[in-house]
Amino acid sequence: xxxxxxxxxxxxxxxxxAPSLSPQLSAFERIRHRDTDGHEYWLARELAKLxxxxxxxxxxxxxxxxxxxxxREDPQGxxxxxxxxxxxRAGDTGEGILPDSRKNVRGRKGAxxxxxxxxxxxxxxxxxxxxEEVAWAKIYFALTTERYELLAQTEEERLRIEQRQKxxxxxxxxxxxxxAVGALTPQQFARFFNEGYMGLYxxxxxxxxxxxxxxxxxxxxxxxxxxLESAANALKGALAxxxxxxxxxxxxxxxxxxxxxxxxxxxxxLISQGVYPEQLPTPxxxxxxxxxxxxxxxxxxxxxxxxxxxxxxxxxxxxGGDDTPESE
Numbered sequence: 297x298x299x300x301x302x303x304x305x306x307x308x309x310x311x312x313x314a315p316s317l318s319p320q321l322s323a324f325e326r327i328r329h330r331d332t333d334g335h336e337y338w339l340a341r342e343l344a345k346l347x348x349x350x351x352x353x354x355x356x357x358x359x360x361x362x363x364x365x366x367x368r369e370d371p372q373g374x375x376x377x378x379x380x381x382x383x384x385r386a387g388d389t390g391e392g393i394l395p396d397s398r399k400n401v402r403g404r405k406g407a408x409x410x411x412x413x414x415x416x417x418x419x420x421x422x423x424x425x426x427x428e429e430v431a432w433a434k435i436y437f438a439l440t441t442e443r444y445e446l447l448a449q450t451e452e453e454r455l456r457i458e459q460r461q462k463x464x465x466x467x468x469x470x471x472x473x474x475x476a477v478g479a480l481t482p483q484q485f486a487r488f489f490n491e492g493y494m495g496l497y498x499x500x501x502x503x504x505x506x507x508x509x510x511x512x513x514x515x516x517x518x519x520x521x522x523x524l525e526s527a528a529n530a531l532k533g534a535l536a537x538x539x540x541x542x543x544x545x546x547x548x549x550x551x552x553x554x555x556x557x558x559x560x561x562x563x564x565x566l567i568s569q570g571v572y573p574e575q576l577p578t579p580x581x582x583x584x585x586x587x588x589x590x591x592x593x594x595x596x597x598x599x600x601x602x603x604x605x606x607x608x609x610x611x612x613x614x615x616g617g618d619d620t621p622e623s624e
Contacts, residue, residue, distance in 0.1 A: 324416075324436050337379075338416050340409035347420070348429040359409065361422040366415065377415035381408050417441040452523050453586050459526035460583045463518055466533035470555075473540050478548040491552045495559020496532050497574050509578045519583035525576045532562045 327342040340359060349355040359378075366373035411419065417437035423430040467489070471479075474488040490501045497505060505517045518529065536558035545551050566573060581589075 322436070324433065336413065338411045338413075340411055340419075343411065343416060343419065346429060347423055347433055348427045349423075358419060358423045362415065362418040365418050365422060377412045377418075379410040381410055413437065413441050453581070453589075455523035456521070456526055456579070456583065457586055457590065459523060459530050460518060460521075462530045463526065463533060466530065466537065469537060470533060470540075473537065473545075474548070474551055477546055477551045479551075484548065488548070488551060488555060491556040492532055492536060492559045495556040495561075496528065496563050497559075498563065498572075500574060505574075508574065511578075515582075520578050522576060522579050524571070525573060528562055528566060528573055532559050535561060 323346055324338075327338060327346060329337050329339065331337065340355075344350075344355040347355075347358075349358070363374050363378055366377055370376070409415075416433070420430060420433035420437050423433070425431060425434070470489070470492075471485060474485060479485050479488055486502075493500060493502055493505060500508070502517055506513075506515060509517065509520055511517065511520055518526070521529065536555045539545070539554045539558060540551060543554065545554055563573060
């Protein structure tokens with residue numbers, strides 16, 4: 297490996313050269329991809345170059361070992377973390393990286409793997425630790441994998457945030473409709489919204505729901521609903537808004553009746569599916585807590601893009617190639 301690489305000491309120097317502090321994507325983030333659903337992944341052929349592997353057969357052994365480790369962790373681990381893909385287009389530079397390591401099919405070209413962040417961590421652990429690039433990869437993926445897993449957002453949580461934000465907008469519009477037909481006092485607005493809850497929850501008011509869920513006196517019940525319960529309330533609000541407008545509702549008693557009927561209709565549909573809204577579980581985390589975790593997750597992602605890891609010396613992906621002896 298050249299002694300004159302940027303960020304590494306040259307011969308005769310007593311310490312490392314001062315790295316550029318200008319913000320830039322880290323070496324590992326530059327080769328990260330996202331699919332149409334927003335899921336992140338890395339390609340094995342690109343990670344191989346970044347880890348200093350130019351010989352196909354050497355990195356094949358690393359992938360095989362990583363897959364073996366993954367299978368020992370979880371029988372479904374390989375399917376979840378190592379997705380085998382074929383060459384996407386003619387002239388793909390991934391030639392020979394990587395055929396299926398479980399078979400002796402070296403003659404097949406163009407195969408590759410789509411790796412999760414966890415898969416990259418296992419690959420780095422399985423690679424030759426004497427390589428400087430591998431040492432950095434171990435540190436990076438060990439730290440980021442751990443903290444991303446701690447703050448991993450489940451599909452349920454993502455849907456809760458999406459539905460809760462939809463309800464916030466709907467309730468604002470519902471309040472405007474209630475005002476337009478005569479609601480002026482806090483008590484009148486509370487009555488209007490309770491009509492919708494009573495229709496959906498078999499006569500329960502917001503306070504009844506709060507007590508049943510065991511929430512603090514001032515807690516917002518909408519912050520403590522799972523994705524299905526939130527979706528039911530969003531549908532109730534959308535249906536009420538539709539009827540208030542399409543039927544030209546002009547009095548507060550009519551608005552009460554319309555909102556309650558919307559709740560009853562949604563309840564009827566749910567019961568036909570064997571679901572009773574008042575029996576749905578209360579999540580452990582509030583909507584506010586989910587928002588805080590999302591903010592932390594976004595901050596961590598920003599740090600990974602342009603923080604310490606943007607200064608990693610493995611940026612060019614060339615490294616020392618396979619000149620360094622490798623473990624078998």
